[in-house]
Amino acid sequence: MGKAKIKLDKNLLERVKKYARLAGYSSAEEFISHCLEKEIAKLEESDSEEEIKKKLKGLGYIS
Amino acid sequence: MNSIKRREFLRWGIATSSLLALGGTTPLLTKVAGKAETRTKILVFGFDGLDPRLLQMWMEAGKLPAFKRLVSQGGFRPLRTSVPPQSPVAWSNFITGTDPGGHGIFDFMLRDPETYIPVFSGSATEEAKTTLKFGDLVLPLSGGKVRNLIKGRAFWQVLEDHDIPATVFKMPANYPPVPTKQRTLSGMGTPDIKGYYGLFNYYTAEPIKMNEDIGGGRIHQVFVDRNMVEAKLPGPTNTFKKDRPESIVDFKVFIDPVNPVAKISYQDQEFILREKEWSGWKRVRFHLVPTQSVSGICMFYLKEVRPHFKLYVTPINIDPASPALPISTPEGYALELEKKFGAYFTKGLPADTSALDHDVLDEAEFLEQDDMILGERKKMFEYEFNRFDSGLLFYYVSSTDQRQHMFWRLLDQNHPMYDPGLASKYGGTIENIYIEADRFLDRAMQRLGKDTLLLVMSDHGFNPFRRCFNLNTWLLENGYHKLRNPWRQEESSLFGNTDWSRAKAYGIGLNGLYINQKGREREGMVNPGAESDNLIREIAHQLEQVIDPKTGERAILHAFIAKDVYKGRHLDLAPDIVLGFNYGYRISWGSPLGRFSRHVFEDNTEKWSGDHMSAPEVIPGIVVTNRTIRAETPALYDLTATILDVFGIAKPEEMIGKSIF
Numbered sequence: 001m002g003k004a005k006i007k008l009d010k011n012l013l014e015r016v017k018k019y020a021r022l023a024g025y026s027s028a029e030e031f032i033s034h035c036l037e038k039e040i041a042k043l044e045e046s047d048s049e050e051e052i053k054k055k056l057k058g059l060g061y062i063s
Numbered sequence: 064m065n066s067i068k069r070r071e072f073l074r075w076g077i078a079t080s081s082l083l084a085l086g087g088t089t090p091l092l093t094k095v096a097g098k099a100e101t102r103t104k105i106l107v108f109g110f111d112g113l114d115p116r117l118l119q120m121w122m123e124a125g126k127l128p129a130f131k132r133l134v135s136q137g138g139f140r141p142l143r144t145s146v147p148p149q150s151p152v153a154w155s156n157f158i159t160g161t162d163p164g165g166h167g168i169f170d171f172m173l174r175d176p177e178t179y180i181p182v183f184s185g186s187a188t189e190e191a192k193t194t195l196k197f198g199d200l201v202l203p204l205s206g207g208k209v210r211n212l213i214k215g216r217a218f219w220q221v222l223e224d225h226d227i228p229a230t231v232f233k234m235p236a237n238y239p240p241v242p243t244k245q246r247t248l249s250g251m252g253t254p255d256i257k258g259y260y261g262l263f264n265y266y267t268a269e270p271i272k273m274n275e276d277i278g279g280g281r282i283h284q285v286f287v288d289r290n291m292v293e294a295k296l297p298g299p300t301n302t303f304k305k306d307r308p309e310s311i312v313d314f315k316v317f318i319d320p321v322n323p324v325a326k327i328s329y330q331d332q333e334f335i336l337r338e339k340e341w342s343g344w345k346r347v348r349f350h351l352v353p354t355q356s357v358s359g360i361c362m363f364y365l366k367e368v369r370p371h372f373k374l375y376v377t378p379i380n381i382d383p384a385s386p387a388l389p390i391s392t393p394e395g396y397a398l399e400l401e402k403k404f405g406a407y408f409t410k411g412l413p414a415d416t417s418a419l420d421h422d423v424l425d426e427a428e429f430l431e432q433d434d435m436i437l438g439e440r441k442k443m444f445e446y447e448f449n450r451f452d453s454g455l456l457f458y459y460v461s462s463t464d465q466r467q468h469m470f471w472r473l474l475d476q477n478h479p480m481y482d483p484g485l486a487s488k489y490g491g492t493i494e495n496i497y498i499e500a501d502r503f504l505d506r507a508m509q510r511l512g513k514d515t516l517l518l519v520m521s522d523h524g525f526n527p528f529r530r531c532f533n534l535n536t537w538l539l540e541n542g543y544h545k546l547r548n549p550w551r552q553e554e555s556s557l558f559g560n561t562d563w564s565r566a567k568a569y570g571i572g573l574n575g576l577y578i579n580q581k582g583r584e585r586e587g588m589v590n591p592g593a594e595s596d597n598l599i600r601e602i603a604h605q606l607e608q609v610i611d612p613k614t615g616e617r618a619i620l621h622a623f624i625a626k627d628v629y630k631g632r633h634l635d636l637a638p639d640i641v642l643g644f645n646y647g648y649r650i651s652w653g654s655p656l657g658r659f660s661r662h663v664f665e666d667n668t669e670k671w672s673g674d675h676m677s678a679p680e681v682i683p684g685i686v687v688t689n690r691t692i693r694a695e696t697p698a699l700y701d702l703t704a705t706i707l708d709v710f711g712i713a714k715p716e717e718m719i720g721k722s723i724f
Contacts, residue, residue: 037548052180053556053656055254057278058261058378059171060416060468060671061573063652 101227103709104515106448106507107457107702110500111150111235111464112675114524115141115685121497129505130687133517138692140723141683142699144523146628147574147641148675148682150251150464151185153522153699154235159215160703160718164631167214168236169638170572172655176584179558181571181656183260185236185252186211199305200352209388211239214633215717218703219245219455225712228454230447235459235522238411239389248397249390250459251411255378256349256359256387257299262378263415265423266294266316269371279417287372292316296329296376298349299357299387310349310357316374323368336365341431344406347379358382360406364428375423377432381409403446407439414465420670426489429469437462437499448507455706460503466496467525471673475527479666493673516709517689520702524682528667528674530611531651532618533660534570534642537609540663543568543602558657564588568602568639571657573650573676575638576602576622599624599639606642611664618648618664620678630719643678650676686723694723 008016013028020031056062118139122131130139145153145163147170155168163169172181189208213236219229220243228245231237235251254260263280268287275282285292298310314329323338329347336342342363350356359379366373381388383401390409391397400407413436419429437460444458470492472480504519511517538544539552545565546552554560558569563579563586570576578595581587589595603622611618621643629637642650652669653660675682686697694701704720707713714720 034550037551052182054262054276054278055259056172056181056183056656058255058259058417060261060279060412060420061171061674062655063278063420063669 101453102514105455105706105709106515106517108519109459110521111461112467112523112525113463113521113685115683118685121494126498127501129501129508133687133689137689139687140692140697142686142697144679144684145699146623146679148523148679149573150522151236155213156699157703158217160700160720161215161631162629164629164634165215165717167633167636169636170575172572174571184212186238200303201305209239211241217241218706219243221715227710231457233459234457240392243392246396247392253390253409253411255410256381261410263418264296264376266374277421290318290320292372301351303352310351312347312349318368325365325368327363338365338368340365357387358385378410383407383409404442408436412461416465416469419469433462463496463500466492467673468671471527478527478529478672479668480672519687521684523675523684525673525675526646526677526682528649528672529647531665531667532648533651533654533663535654536659537663538568539659552659553661556656556658570654573655574642576640578639603640617645620645644676646681649674690724692723697723
């Protein structure tokens with residue numbers, strides 16, 4: 001898998017490093033990847049999928 | 064302003080739509096189809112979820128005298144339920160006299176192999192295919208459709224062929240009602256006005272601690288400003304508009320500055336509620352375009368005025384006076400009942416279990432609501448029973464099922480949600496609903512003619528739901544499923560994180576497991592034939608060995624292989640494996656929608672605490688009747704054959720049951 005660099009504000013990078021360490025990530029890169037994956041997943045979940053879930057949840061058997 | 068009638072609503076493809084040609088407007092007092100004067104009449108009570116062990120126990124304790132009397136007149140047997148014992152599957156066995164291979168309903172949910180997304184198995188919606196776009200308006204030019212997906216024929220259609228009249232009240236899985244001239248009112252599966260299976264609205268001035276879009280409900284943060292609250296009631300999607308917004312009704316609540324009382328005002332409605340008071344049915348009209356609107360009905364409940372304003376609104380039911388979606392045959396039957404009794408619950412399973420589960424309603428408030436449902440059922444039964452002079456009357460009661468789902472935790476000291484304080488108040492709730500069922504029966508038995516066959520049945524029994532089993536997590540841990548990003552295991556749903564090129568199997572629905580098969584699934588990777596068959600047998604064998612580390616018990620008694628257990632023409636719709644859980648176990652809350660919990664097993668910490676996803680021998684239903692039962696181990700589909708046999712009708716070829724007499 002190819003890699004690419006991105007630029008971050010220095011202050012932000014320091015905070016990223018700090019919280020990556022506190023949260024137990026092995027590197028700042030892993031922490032950033034995780035955060036981005038999480039946010040993108042929210043965006044990728046389409047409205048129709050959300051509708052399906054809401055519709056079915058009313059049955060009571062799932063949450 | 065015109066209210067959109069069912070046919071127009073369907074044509075415009077709003078919410079869940081599509082048209083069944085069920086005949087035109089009918090006179091107010093509907094007549095049943097058959098004209099044959101039958102000497103024999105059959106009254107069938109369908110008490111959802113009535114359990115043979117509890118029935119036996121409370122009969123022996125002298126608490127169910129009518130049941131005891133009926134058993135002495137005829138017989139009582141546990142009734143073999145469906146595989147799996149889910150209500151839509153089980154009732155479809157009864158409706159069609161077949162098994163899921165014959166009627167095609169294998170679970171509440173089936174999956175689309177193109178998308179790996181679960182969809183409701185009972186009905187399907189197609190919106191209008193041709194539309195005309197005009198500015199920001201979309202005008203449909205062709206009809207939408209809502210179809211009942213049960214294959215095969217319902218037994219009351221067969222009765223109609225032979226001119227035997229039938230009234231079928233709230234038969235589960237009969238939505239939209241199958242085409243017939245018999246009197247039928249649709250049952251479980253009938254959505255609310257939004258096309259959901261229940262979405263309540265809850266308005267609170269308390270800082271919201273929970274997610275705003277919880278399962279089965281929407282939480283609205285509101286603010287009390289100078290003793291007034293302004294809020295919105297969401298309605299169906301407005302498909303007349305290009306961006307398909309949700310239709311909305313604004314309402315205001317004026318709070319009395321001194322007393323715990325409030326006035327609710329919207330459209331042409333204004334009413335006053337005291338704290339802890341229900342409003343009764345209120346009509347609400349959603350305006351879609353300047354000349355059209357959709358009508359629904361709901362109840363308001365003023366839960367608290369101070370210190371925090373709290374208002375609950377039931378899911379908005381389809382208005383029986385002007386049904387936007389098909390809920391009865393003939394079309395006028397729903398209206399006839401409305402004229403007689405006023406507005407009534409039309410949603411398939413009306414008790415709001417989601418509101419209780421999320422502490423929006425407490426136990427007492429939930430039971431108040433369910434008592435209203437039960438009261439409605441009693442009145443309508445009297446009406447139907449008083450004019451039952453020929454043929455068949457089927458009458459369904461949902462409260463037996465819903466109360467067992469929600470109150471098992473207070474009957475079972477081993478349940479993780481057992482609460483001694485609540486148990487002292489509500490521990491008798493399940494017993495009480497069995498006693499209510501007994502009273503129903505008693506009223507009917509007192510006036511039953513000597514030629515009337517009385518069949519009392521349930522679709523399945525019940526057992527505790529103490530431990531959750533996440534099938535998808537188990538598949539993942541055992542190498543049958545792969546994630547793209549394993550560290551995101553718990554974050555996504557609907558298999559959003561799955562690497563389908565490496566996933567061999569997946570779980571969707573409440574009992575189903577599917578192989579990711581080449582040529583069938585979009586990104587299938589297991590070859591059909593021997594490779595798939597061997598994998599199915601391997602996984603089934605392993606599932607039956609799974610031990611819960613907390614209890615040392617097997618979680619799954621049987622992993623049924625579809626090809627081995629079903630007959631009929633619709634095996635292509637079946638999961639490859641159907642899980643039959645052990646007593647006390649059920650699929651986890653997230654697995655049916657493609658979610659992966661951290662652990663395979665978890666305690667069930669929800670109020671929804673009784674369930675019926677077990678191996679069928681764990682939770683048979685019941686049949687009690689006033690004739691001697693000769694069958695030793697009758698099944699649901701045998702009751703269908705019995706009904707036809709009693710009327711002297713030859714069983715259609717596709718039906719697999721035999722008369723129980």
